[in-house]
Amino acid sequence: MNRLARIFQLPGLLWYNALFWTLLACLDVVRSIVLAHHLGRTFVWRGLIGWPLADYLTYWLLSLLLFSFYLSTRKLHRGWWALLHVGGAVVYAVVHWVGSAVIAVLLERLFLSQELQALGTLLTWHPTVGADLLYSGFLYALSLGLIAGLDVYHRLKDRSLHALELENRLTQAQLQALRIQMNPHFLFNALNTITMMVRARKNPEAVNMIVGLSDMLRSSLSRETRPFVTLREEMALVEQYLTIEAVRFQDRLTIEYDIAAETLPLQVPPLVLQPLVENAFKHGIAKTLDHATLRIATSVRGQQLVLEVFNSGPGAVRTRASGVHPAQASTLLGSRQRAPASEERPEGHGIGYRNTIDRLLRLYQANFKFQIYHQEGGVLVQLLLPLRETPAEAHA
Structure with missing residues (x-):
């Protein structure tokens, strides 16, 4: 599992990312087909190579760079983090404008007998370029928000799991401390009773109490440190305890x-x-x-x-x-x-x-x-x- 998948705890993150851009490209294709049909125009399928294929292929490649950029800045102070990513959005938009034009020309030369548009024409400034740059900036912010949200979610989840683990350990330590605190007092009373029985030459009763004490301590110490047990198990231990106390108080x-x-x-x-x-x-x-x-x-x-x-x-x-x-x-x-x-x-x-x-x-x-x-x-x-x-x- 690569570092990206480890941090976001999502092994298929890169596949989901590719699927995200593919779905956006498909939505744009459907929108273009519907618009062409509404305007009574013939939809040119060859034009898909330049747009949206080249367009969203560039977005996908830039998203991989965005992941790396986010990983390198995720621990910075919020102010520096925001400033760097504002600049990153500007660079992202400009690089996408140039990169999508270059990729479009390369794909047309590879798959078509003749280019539909020259590189110079694609890089000429026109009114829609500004809207495209803003759209690229919006997609940068959207992608950044998604991965930052995923990162924060898993940080909080890990923190919660860690706190729960510490809570369980504290509960187990407290239970163990309770056993340690209880046993000396109980042992003192039980051993004192056994001593009095031996002095009174009540040997059979002393032997029975020693056996009962041994059974209870063995049962208590061998019990698993589970957070819950059945009441039947709890009562079995209590009954062993009471058997010994019954001998004390006769x-x-x-x-x-x-x-x-x-x-x-x-x-x-x-x-x-x-x-x-x-x-x-x-x-x-x-x-x-x-x-x-x-x-x-x-x-x-x-x-x-x-x-x-x-x-x-x-x-x-x-x-x-x-x-x-x-x-x-x-x-x-x-x-x-x-x-x-x-x-x-x-x-x-x-x-x-x-x-x-x-x-x-x-x-x-x-x-x-x-x-x-x-x-x-x-x-x-x-x-x-x-x-x-x-x-x-x-x-x-």
Whole structure:
């Protein structure tokens, strides 16, 4: 692929250029035939060699020079660029006037037994020459506008793709950072529980917990860094996590699931539930000595997937969303009229909450809701995400 095709990202650009001038020549031929018929004159087909064949053949050759001239000036300052191309249009028009006359004579000598017009006659100034020069200048400006527009379009497209690639890399880095931040805290608690079991000589329970911990870490670390996973995959990881936490809290924890079957194939961001469940333990269940309850529920509401995590115990976070009374404690994030950035994030504890909100903002912009309800006896965290089906289901 030549430099021109690489810059404009159009491998057949030169062919399209030749087709453009051919179509213009054909339109002029048709116009001339119609005009001759309207005036009752006989159309001279031999005259096509001099015009428009020589005329547009010259335009085509000059367009190749215009491409090269544009490539050499495309990075100049706008003022210099405009000045050079104004001069280029003048030179283009004059060179076309002379060049088309020379090419016309050469073609007539090659294909006709006798020239229709001598070179001197073709280069004689007459009133239509001025109009021809203006027409040539117009075609120069038209061609320049087309290639400049194509160049700007692909520059913006490349910039957009580059920004999207950087955004995806940032999302992946943020997800990886979330995994790194979550695992040490969880590992500390799990290993501490295993240590207490060994000291209490509960060896079978310790072995089971070690196996469960190993399975969960293996599953977490081996997962692909995809932007979305099915809710079934996400729930499998959460269940592995809860199996270990259930051993820690033993008889004083009840885990409830209310998972709608139609939600399992839907796609969600990876680790979207895990931080919420971990925060429920860290800031709610772990701070009470009473019997605790954790409930995870999913459902479809209209065109939204609803994910809910409820934990009994004290409130996990304080909210600062404007216009919200602490008794209701409802934080709405991701709506189209969000509070200022300084007010929209839950304050206090919880890397999981902050990272979850940041990731959802990047993935869904304004098309999601993150809500926290301080209810009697516990806290309910609710996520409302746009429905996103798996590719297979989307094409079914």
